[in-house]
Amino acid sequence: FANLDATVDSVGEIFANLDATVDSVGEIPANLGATVDSVGEIPANLGATVDSVGEIPANLGATVDSVSEIPVSGGSTVDSVTLPPGQQAAGQKAADQKASGDSRLATMDSISSSSFAADMMSRAGDPHARTLENTLVIQPRVLGNQATSAGKVTGRRDYDLLDKLGEGGMGIVYTARQESIRRVVALKMLKAAGTHQANQREKFLAEAVITGDLEHPNIVPIYDLGRDENGAIFYAMKRVQGTPWDKLVTKKSLQENLDILLKVADAVGFAHSKQVIHRDLKPENVMLGDFGEVLVMDWGLAITVGRSTQFAMGGTPAYMAPEMVLGPPSEIGVRSDVYLLGAILYEFLVGHRPHGGQTITQCLMAASRNVITPTEKTGELVEIALRAMATKPNDRYAGVRELQEAIRSYQSHFESISLSTRAQEDLAEAQRGDRYESFARALFGFQEAVALWDGNDKARDGALQTALAYGRSAQRRGDFDLGLSLLDGAVEEHRALAGELRAAQRERELRNQRLKAARRIGAALIATIFLIITGAAIWIKMEAD
Structure with missing residues (x-):
């Protein structure tokens, strides 16, 4: 058994690294890059699409269409494990149907x-x-x-x-x-x-x-x-001549990935207008064309809302929303796809998928409980992703458009954030060189950032700090009027500096007044001396005559 690029209908045991399509597998202790339709037990790391799974102790970034029984914590099935209050009945109903011979919910993934x-x-x-x-x-x-x-x-x-x-x-x-x-x-x-x-x-x-x-x-x-x-x-x-998004996502900038996600959301929103739910959104299922195309692929798990009353619970465990694992089917809808879009956003923000685990069971359990692999990264976009991945569908964005609006709002903030970042660099340069032009550039950058996004508190604080530093620079140079023109009387530190500037300004005015008085007295003395000398000269001349 060698490295096969083959279609295998029935396999007993294959000790090989397969790049194969497997329809029915007994046991394959191999690292598969394979598509599996029906699997007994595969102790392997799969990046595969799985239609029906008995037990797969593997870390899957795979699409699972139907999971009949996955032993968890002592052999319990997914239907009866860690169901939240109110959904135990749904799991019991599925179990009853299975026991009575109605296996459609467990096997149908169309x-x-x-x-x-x-x-x-x-x-x-x-x-x-x-x-x-x-x-x-x-x-x-x-x-x-x-x-x-x-x-x-x-x-x-x-x-x-x-x-x-x-x-x-x-x-x-x-x-x-x-x-x-x-x-x-x-x-x-x-x-x-x-x-x-x-x-x-x-x-x-x-x-x-x-x-x-x-x-x-x-x-x-x-x-x-x-x-x-x-x-x-x-x-x-x-x-489509291009490359799957998952192959390029780490090479794209944040803004490029956001633009791609918004186009994916456009397609998903259109599908929702047709009552179609994709259920398997992930970077792997998005093709990026060589000429800028963004195309959502693989609608093999899609369902039609309102028409589909019985279908298998399916999706990719690393991305799945809790209701996609636990059911009931009536809970799966528009907000399930919103969750998947949020999961994609989370992945390219933090560098890993939302749900993880050493086995598919662990990954599915994490998805069912909405245990999201933590990250140290914070910020507006992370908050958007986490809201989209809220445990309860009603706590998520109501639809794709609302999620897009949140992302676009961030994008409108992005330029503001960029301006404030550059302004912070200009402020550091100004403080090192004590140069007016650098202070002026930093202050303008912070003010423009606030004008673009009124909620940019860092830019607002930066503008106040820059004005204060600019004012102190003016104080050192004796430009008291300039310093006073920069300060905000509502800010305590600014008021204190303004007081110092006004005191220095008064002192300068008094000094100027004394200097002017001295100048006047000096001028008067000079004029008096001049008159005396002139008068004396005239008198002497008259006496001589």
């Missing part, structure tokens, strides 16, 4: 994309049931593969498969050329194993239906839905 989607999974095996597969018009398409099918497909081909882009829980994504208009698209195809499973086909189609209904600049558009000659279902969508 999207609800229509009014009948809630029970489509139970009907998927009935050829006459009103399922998506029976109601959608799925066009037959001819696919070719330039790399492996040269010469095998003759005549018209709708799509030519070019390269494999990636692989997820249900499907494989290729780049393909749409021959009808000769454009390159991304083509997502249901895996071979899923092609023969009605529930997998329904999940895949529901994802296409929901994504296709969300026409927004920040959501990948769906172009076509079809079935190839072998019966495999696929859909074609816009190919």
Whole structure:
């Protein structure tokens, strides 16, 4: 068993580092970068999407669609562990349903994309049931593969498969050329194993239906839905040339990450207007295009509010809101996505995800209790993130727009904060050199910062301290009028300095008055002497004549 880039349907034991898609796994003691549909026990560090999990003692940054039983604190299931008051009944109801044979809540992880989607999974095996597969018009398409099918497909081909882009829980994504208009698209195809499973086909189609209904600049558009000659279902969508946000988030500046988050929120807000909840928002599911595009991907866990009455509790444990772990389903709504947006904000602010743990059980328990990994960082943005991640949905922002307004308010403050930071540097320089121009620049910076954001208390205090220091500099130079013009009489320190300046000003005025008097007396004496000398000269001349 080597390093596989393979699709595995049933695996007993694989002692290898797999980059594989696993549908059913008994035990895999390996470090997997894999997508897992059904897992018995995986003692590994997974960065995977998990559909159904028995027990995974691993640290997951993974998406979990359905968790049937995860032993916690002595083998209790998630439904009955650390439920807050008022939700014990919901957990007991789920347990009763499970005991009575109704396992849909534990196994169904499909999207609800229509009014009948809630029970489509139970009907998927009935050829006459009103399922998506029976109601959608799925066009037959001819696919070719330039790399492996040269010469095998003759005549018209709708799509030519070019390269494999990636692989997820249900499907494989290729780049393909749409021959009808000769454009390159991304083509997502249901895996071979899923092609023969009605529930997998329904999940895949529901994802296409929901994504296709969300026409927004920040959501990948769906172009076509079809079935190839072998019966495999696929859909074609816009190919985005770019990089997942999680690969770049640490390389972006704070402002760049905030701008990306606001665009993600635009897409999510639009989805909410269509009653669609994403449930799996995280940087990994956001694609950053090479030309500035920001696109929210992977709507595979999305549900439709008001239409979905039964669905699995799903999401990524490191980001999940408490109600996404504990339920009941009726609690999951707009504010659950607000929580996820707050979790993303928290992650790129502090450098780690909100929930952690050595095992998936610990991570899920942290999410269920809303235990957020602490940080020493503080500030307005951290407070915004923490409010968005409040334990009770009603304590969070009411919707995406309110969260955006809070972030934009911070952004409007950001320039004010930047100005006050530069002004603080100018003040330090002024104090070192005792230079008027540096004091003036610092004072102007603080005053502008306050003008931009009246709540910038640091800038307001900075302006007062700068005026005081500027005033003392003026005092040392004898510019008492300048010093007095800088001071605020409502501030005690300013009043004290103003008193000193006025006293010095009076002393100077008295000194000036005495000097003026002396000058007048001197002038009078000079004039008197001049008159005496002049008179004497005249008298002497007259006597001589």
